[in-house]
Amino acid sequence: MPVKVRRRDFLKMVGAGGVAATLLGIAPPIIRYIVPPVLRGEMPRSQLVWEDCSPVKASELEPNTHYLFYYPLVDTINVVLKLVTPSGKPIRIPEMRVPTQMDPAYEPPAWLDAELSEEEIKRLENFSKGSFYTYPPGVGPDGNIVAYNLICQHLGCPYPALRYYPPGTPIATNPPEIGANGGVLHCLCHGSAYDPSRGAIVLTPPTVRPQPAVKLEWDPNTDYLYAVDMVGPTINGKVCNTCGKTVGDKVVVAVNREPEKKTC
Amino acid sequence: MARERINTYARRVWDWIYERSGLEHIPFYRVPYNYFTLDIWLGAIVAASFFWLAFSGLLLIFYYRPEQPLESTKSILFEKPFGALLLTSHLYAAHFMLIAIFAHAFRNLFKGVYKRPRELVWILGVATGFLALQTAFFGYSLVGDRIAKEAINIGTALNIRSLGEEIGLYVVSVLFGLDPAETYFRVFALHVLAAAIVFLLFLLHFGLFEMHGPAPKEEETGWKAKPEKIPQDRPDLAPWFPVNFVFITAVTLLTWGAIIFIAGLAQRFADLLPPLFKPYPVEAEDFTPMPPWFFLYTYRIFQMTFLTLNLEDTPQLLQFIVALVLPPLVLIAIPFIDRKLSTHPIDRPFVSGLGIVMLVGFTQLTIWSLIEPGIPVGFIQFLTVASPPIVTAIAGLYLLRRVRQGRPVGTGELLSATGLLVGGILLPPLIGMAIGVPNLQEEFIMGLLGFGMASVILGWMAAKMKVEPEGVLERQPDPDASIPWYLPLIALGEVGIAVFSAVALIAIAIVDPVALAVQATVLTGLLLLAGGALSHAIFRALAADWLPRGDVLGEIKVHLLPYIALALTLIFII
Structure with missing residues (x-):
């Protein structure tokens, strides 16, 4: 049955549809303008340098000191730590298998002097809720230099809320369990604690994920240090470890404070 | 003779203004003289706080630098003349406005004034209110202090955990940008943009409100949504100009005065305030970062482990929905759930x-x-x-x-x-x-x-449950008698307060407004409170034809504000 449409009604409908389309057409340019070009960059390989641009040497690092640097993005802060026992002896950090997500009730493996036994791996697997990743061994002449991201995996509190407490340092809130070398990475925001000498595995909830580690390289001939990769969970607050503005081939290191935003 | 001539001259000038400006024909809704009460005009308090926020915010743009958020904030606070006045009152006006929004919204919910024909006013109000919350979030992120940094970090983390990597990436990149050098420019732009949209929504909200006017009092309707509107042919309606205008001026000045006076006291007692309410940036390291008070409720919801979904990408989607999506939707649905005639x-x-x-x-x-x-x-x-x-x-x-x-x-x-x-x-x-x-x-x-x-x-x-029925007001036989004898004396005192604070402000402006920032803020608040109370006195005089003399507390309660403020000023500041 043919439907008779009056010319006036047809004109109104076409007009209304056209005006609606016009208004909708304005939206895409505005949205495209507001959304920044999404950056998923390459993982940089960056040499660690001091603020005067001279290279950082592994042997001149002091134990129990925060050496802070931004990597792999210009706003993701990390710390280089030289780990020692309470008596000051260096601890060689071996390669480790670390679960990406674990039950807070989990009891960490006893110590890391040897490869994990079969039973220990079984126990870890029972407690872990996800996969494992390989935590790189410590670098430097004594194999005791490690680097961790300092944005808490729990709710994203960065340094100075999350920081390293050397053996014997008192902690104001929620005294956590102590790491294997007597020191601990502890976050003031909600009391999460990680063990810096065991791949930053979880010591105290509410966090359930370990801190991401920066994979370091040490050149034994020149004694220079390089940050080459991130391992572990994605840096908290970031969609991916290279989503954003990545650092250049040299990153500035500052002692016990956030480094200046400068390029060398 | 001379006095008479001046009088006629002034009257001619006034008549010229009155006629040419069309003040007689202002198309705003007129209300009876007994409608000028606090709970009916809570919206005016929200609007007044918003205007102070807009005014002080636009002035703050002169010195705020997104590339140095914390440094420029501190420079406004501690180096610019009257900068502390503007910035602290901007912060406290935001607190004040949000509290007023809550009062305004829940008063209207419990009194059922969202019913026909005011459903759209309600919906627009809910939208404006939640956008105002978002604006406030961007605003306090602008400071660049610890609270602001944590806010941006936690906001990013929660978005990604609630919305997943792909959508979360878009939301985060729009809200904060991916390049940290650009973050504060973006938050700044979004703060101003959101405030501008709040203003546009407010204009719509206000315009629709003016179409129907305030809902008739429950004393007149016996808790019914009928009649829907105040009849515009009642004899006791107050002309919008000057009565309503003077009343709104009083509300505005008192709101501004209260905000600025409280901001001054907050500067004076900054050490005693918890970090979330401090008027200055928080740089302490040993303080647990928290969302601002108006988003604190989301904090507990995001911690509800039983709402956590067993999803790889979006474990906190349910918390996100419960905390941020559901409340506005539920509020918007209310006029459609409740279609009864009764408003009780x-x-x-x-x-x-x-x-x-x-x-x-x-x-x-x-x-x-x-x-x-x-x-x-x-x-x-x-x-x-x-x-x-x-x-x-x-x-x-x-x-x-x-x-x-x-x-x-x-x-x-x-x-x-x-x-x-x-x-x-x-x-x-x-x-x-x-x-x-x-x-x-x-x-x-x-x-x-x-x-x-x-x-x-x-x-x-x-x-x-039972309210005293009220009808149309009756004209007072002796208007002068409805104004109590002490009111003129109180008003004279307020003129004194206003003159005193104005003179002191001029002196501070000449001497050293940076070192005397607390005094400058407090005295500005005092000045505005006195002005607001005087404006209310004009309203009382204009309403004398229709409003009978009330009890002492009812007559003087507005005037308590400048006197209490004066007492506090004398005790703590001078």
């Missing part, structure tokens, strides 16, 4: 119960987050807090409804209501203790707080 809260038990649970729940979650930040919330903890206000609302509304409908309330009803109440308050913590949930003390106290608050609201509903 007891006749609308579902909406009133919802209102009680939302208002009490917001308060409980806020305080709970303050005392137990970051601790996960299990289901028993949640029930211990949430069940008391819910059962109080159910039991209270059930009993009040029977009373209002004239049905008997016997022992059976009382017993079942009491049983529900006691069970709702005590069962969750008892079950928790039985199954070994530790440390339920804080939750139990929060539950009792919820019971108390819900009881207070129910008490208000019970007290409002």
Whole structure:
């Protein structure tokens, strides 16, 4: 049955549809303008340098000191730590298998002097809720230099809320369990604690994920240090470890404070 | 002779202005003289706070630098003349506006004024209110201090965990940008943009309100949404100009004065204030970062482990929806759920119960987050807090409804209501203790707080069950007699306060407004409070033809503000 449409009604409908389309057409340019070009960059390989641009040497690092640097993005802060026992002896950090997500009730493996036994791996697997990743061994002449991201995996509190407490340092809130070398990475925001000498595995909830580690390289001939990769969970607050503005081939290191935003 | 000539001249000037500006024909809704009360004009307080925010915010743009957020904020506070006045009052105006929004919204919810024909006004109001919350979030992120940095970090993390990597990436890149050098420019732009949209929505909200005017008082309608509007042919309507205008001026000046005066006191007592309410940037390292108070409630919701989804990408989607998506949707749905003629809260038990649970729940979650930040919330903890206000609302509304409908309330009803109440308050913590949930003390106290608050609201509903009927006002035979003798004296004193603070402000402006920032802020607040009270005095004089003389407290309560402020100024500041 043919439907008779009056010319006036047809004109109104076409007009209304056209005006609606016009208004909708304005939206895409505005949205495209507001959304920044999404950056998923390459993982940089960056040499660690001091603020005067001279290279950082592994042997001149002091134990129990925060050496802070931004990597792999210009706003993701990390710390280089030289780990020692309470008596000051260096601890060689071996390669480790670390679960990406674990039950807070989990009891960490006893110590890391040897490869994990079969039973220990079984126990870890029972407690872990996800996969494992390989935590790189410590670098430097004594194999005791490690680097961790300092944005808490729990709710994203960065340094100075999350920081390293050397053996014997008192902690104001929620005294956590102590790491294997007597020191601990502890976050003031909600009391999460990680063990810096065991791949930053979880010591105290509410966090359930370990801190991401920066994979370091040490050149034994020149004694220079390089940050080459991130391992572990994605840096908290970031969609991916290279989503954003990545650092250049040299990153500035500052002692016990956030480094200046400068390029060398 | 000369005086007469001046008088005629002034009158001719005024008549010229009055006619040419069309003040006589202002198309705003006119209301009777007895409609100028606080609860009807809560929206005016919101609007006045917003205008102060817009004004001070636009002036702050002169010196705020997004590339150095913290440094430029501190420079405004501690180096620019009257910069502390502008920035602290901007912050406190935001606090004040949000509190006023809550008061305005829940007053209208409990009085049922969202009904036909005001549904659109309500919906636009809800949208404006939630956008104002978002604007405030961007605003306090602008400071670049620790609270701001944590806000941006936590906001990013929560977005990604709630929305997943792909959508989360887009949302985060729009809100904060991916390049950190650009973050504060973006937050700044979004703050101004969101405030501009709040203004546009407010204009629509206000325009629609003016189409229908305020809902007639329950004393006139007997708690009915009929008649929908105040008839515009009543004899006791006040002309919009000058009566309504003078009243609005009084509300505006008093709001600005209160905000600025409180900001001045906050500067004076900054050391005593908790970090979230400090008027200065927070740089301390040993303080647990928290969202601002108006987003504190989301903090507890995001910690509710029983809402966590077993999803790889979006484990916190449910918390996100409960905290941020559901509340505006529920509020927008209210006019469509409740289509009854009666506006009495007891006749609308579902909406009133919802209102009680939302208002009490917001308060409980806020305080709970303050005392137990970051601790996960299990289901028993949640029930211990949430069940008391819910059962109080159910039991209270059930009993009040029977009373209002004239049905008997016997022992059976009382017993079942009491049983529900006691069970709702005590069962969750008892079950928790039985199954070994530790440390339920804080939750139990929060539950009792919820019971108390819900009881207070129910008490208000019970007290409002019967209202004294009011009709059209009658013209006063002797208008001069309706103004009490002490009012002119009080007004003279306020002129004194205004002159004193104005002179002192000029002196401070010449001498050293940076070093005397506290005094400058407090005196500006005092000046505006005195001006507002004087404006209210003009209103009282204009309304003398229709409003009979009230009791002493009713007549002077507005005028207490400048005098209390003067006393506080003399004690603490000078």
